[in-house]
Amino acid sequence: MNRDIVFIDEEKCNGCGLCIPNCAEGALKIIDGKAKLVDDSFCDGLGACLGHCPQDAIQVIEREAPEFDEAAVEKHLKGMELADVTVVNEVACGCPGSMAVDFRTERKTHEAQAGVSDRQESGLRQWPVQMTLVSPGAPYFKDSELLVAADCVPFAYANFHSDFLAGKSLVIGCPKLDDAASYVEKLAAILKNNIIKSITLVNMEVPCCFGLQSIVEEAVKKSGRVLPIRQTVITIRGEKQ
Numbered sequence: 001m002n003r004d005i006v007f008i009d010e011e012k013c014n015g016c017g018l019c020i021p022n023c024a025e026g027a028l029k030i031i032d033g034k035a036k037l038v039d040d041s042f043c044d045g046l047g048a049c050l051g052h053c054p055q056d057a058i059q060v061i062e063r064e065a066p067e068f069d070e071a072a073v074e075k076h077l078k079g080m081e082l083a084d085v086t087v088v089n090e091v092a093c094g095c096p097g098s099m100a101v102d103f104r105t106e107r108k109t110h111e112a113q114a115g116v117s118d119r120q121e122s123g124l125r126q127w128p129v130q131m132t133l134v135s136p137g138a139p140y141f142k143d144s145e146l147l148v149a150a151d152c153v154p155f156a157y158a159n160f161h162s163d164f165l166a167g168k169s170l171v172i173g174c175p176k177l178d179d180a181a182s183y184v185e186k187l188a189a190i191l192k193n194n195i196i197k198s199i200t201l202v203n204m205e206v207p208c209c210f211g212l213q214s215i216v217e218e219a220v221k222k223s224g225r226v227l228p229i230r231q232t233v234i235t236i237r238g239e240k241q
Contacts, residue, residue: 004046016055024136152174153203168200187219213231
């Protein structure tokens with residue numbers, strides 16, 4: 001059968017790996033320095049990865065391919081988790097910072113070995129945190145409360161970790177400088193693929209930063225979920241409004 005499916009131009013691809021965490025089905029992988037489709041049946045043909053290729057090496061074409069197999073994708077994603085609990089999307093080349101890491105178990109082990117410390121404890125549960133890099137299938141999103149924060153908030157608000165971040169999974173972004181449409185798609189995919197209990201939104205008081213509110217609301221609507229959204233606005237002086 002002919003259907004829409006992702007095509008990767010290997011001459012243009014430089015193996016940066018930015019497309020990998022943006023494929024919720026885990027259909028893409030860096031092999032021999034190039035992004036490649038692991039299995040045709042894993043690709044839904046929607047092209048969520050397209051806008052994240054700086055080389056314009058990815059497009060959706062129509063060709064003969066097996067049908068998208070959701071059950072096979074689910075099995076494939078579980079297999080990736082079992083292969084390495086902390087790494088969902090393997091990036092053999094390119095930016096290692098795009099690999100998903102769950103800090104919770106690692107931090108407990110480190111603290112047990114190091115003993116009591118007088119330093120302030122970080123509330124960060126995972127890596128990465130930038131919305132472009134996170135994978136909707138990452139384990140730290142499962143059964144979690146989601147914190148969506150503007151990039152500037154952690155710098156402006158001194159108690160960000162204790163007041164907002166503790167116990168939550170985090171995504172950050174800038175509604176003025178980044179691609180809002182891709183953020184809507186990414187957040188919607190996170191909400192569809194996981195049981196998210198609530199959303200906490202924290203943005204700055206400057207007008208452009210309220211674009212993050214629109215992004216979150218549109219993503220919730222697109223996901224078909226009904227979720228409570230708790231919003232806090234931070235002033236440029238670092239105070240809760």
